[in-house]
Amino acid sequence: MSEKIRKTVHDDILDIIPQLSLDCVIFGFHDSTLKVLLLKWKGSNIYSLPGGFVKQTESVDQAAVRVLKERTALDEIFLRQFYTFGKVKRYDNEAVGQKLAHLIEESVFHERVVSIGYYALVDYEKVFPNPDELTEKCEWFDLEEVPELLFDHNEILDKALKALRFELSFQPIGLNLLPDKFTMPDMQRMYEAILAKKIDPRNFQKKILKTGIVIRLNEVKKGVAHKSPYLYRFDQNRYKEVLEEGGLFFI
Amino acid sequence: MSEKIRKTVHDDILDIIPQLSLDCVIFGFHDSTLKVLLLKWKGSNIYSLPGGFVKQTESVDQAAVRVLKERTALDEIFLRQFYTFGKVKRYDNEAVGQKLAHLIEESVFHERVVSIGYYALVDYEKVFPNPDELTEKCEWFDLEEVPELLFDHNEILDKALKALRFELSFQPIGLNLLPDKFTMPDMQRMYEAILAKKIDPRNFQKKILKTGIVIRLNEVKKGVAHKSPYLYRFDQNRYKEVLEEGGLFFI
DNA sequence: CCAAAAGTGTTTGAATTACACCCATGC
């Protein structure tokens, strides 16, 4: 553990809530597949979700926003708290302590920590992945290619994905994964990637347009092979209306 | 603050996770209305939700089970973690400290606490409400008659009710509020009380019976005025099947 | 001109809603 890191951890320890952390599952959508942002720890082959601690002077939500901003350079992120992980032994503390001994004092991992799980939906193109002091890479992984993760992060990821699927099934939150202008087939592929099922394009379009939450622009996407698809944009105001009407809609 | 209580709080402080608590919204159903179990603090007119701290040696879920058992004398309670409340200033620490100064050292309330919210569904008839050392009464309140509560407990209650309504809309969790044997009109009234809307009895019965999760017994409820209604019981096995089929059903 | 993806409507079946009268019981 470098002196710098030791110092940082030590200074911070007074400012954070002890035994409480948060973990963020950051989802992106690219090449018709759902991606998740993972960190690779320095001098190792160990991966984990981005996470952090909650400062005494910030809310848990603010802490999540801060962590996300640090890792993605994005403000204004769609965030959902989905579960708090509170088992006594969330992972093999001994083993983790040894694996990370070159970076962090082992005793840190002897203490039990409760972690609040958030998931975030971001526009893949706008993200600049950024590792922190303890990690050397921050990169996107296809969901099917996620390796074994540190702590209980595979479990947290599973639960986040379930929560995302559930919520996407009746609220159009998936729009947060798309760029400002997108095509109907893009949107459909996004739904298909997350829900892991094929959807009929005619029925899909009908359903989406009926809600009125997207608006077709007088533009088509150029420079693509084959027929040029129309571009759409999200109608934030209409979306809020739909939500206030209690409007849930199923895909 | 009595010596006994001071000692208890002091002894416990080493065994619990600091700055982390949990709060339980315990719902019951009686007289066609949804009820919630509240505590009245000693020597005051202050009410709050039951809650507690998480011991170092127990999971957060176990802590919730323990709290529920202490307040209701029930094992095997239906419990759902629904949200973690993490604002920096969840309530007016000064004011609360003063209000409870006769029971607890004021400084306790100067520290910021993150609280994990659970809601429980219990069989009203089986509950023996039980105050703790700091409270003098533990009693059921109609939802409409809930007074101003301590801390941010009104907000927690609101959010629990929303979560309950949402979940009840597509999973038959409300059965946990009913006795082992119940009538179809009972069940309907329970849905009506929670969702706050009238339901057609023919359509309701059709929908419930179609799922197969309740079974009509060869008994009727005796001793009631008017026509004797049939009794039903919950089919736990069928319920599990339905859940595994991914079966959600709307009311 | 060919290959590949985009765009579009109608028909069918399933599910949901609306609706009203008779029955059994306790008083």
Added chain:
DNA sequence: GCATGGGTGTAATTCAAACACTTTTGG
């Protein structure tokens, strides 16, 4: 015997699902 709540079926409508061909573009 009467007032009250319990029990039940059908018709109308709405909503969801199935399904295939034409159009446009780049290469």
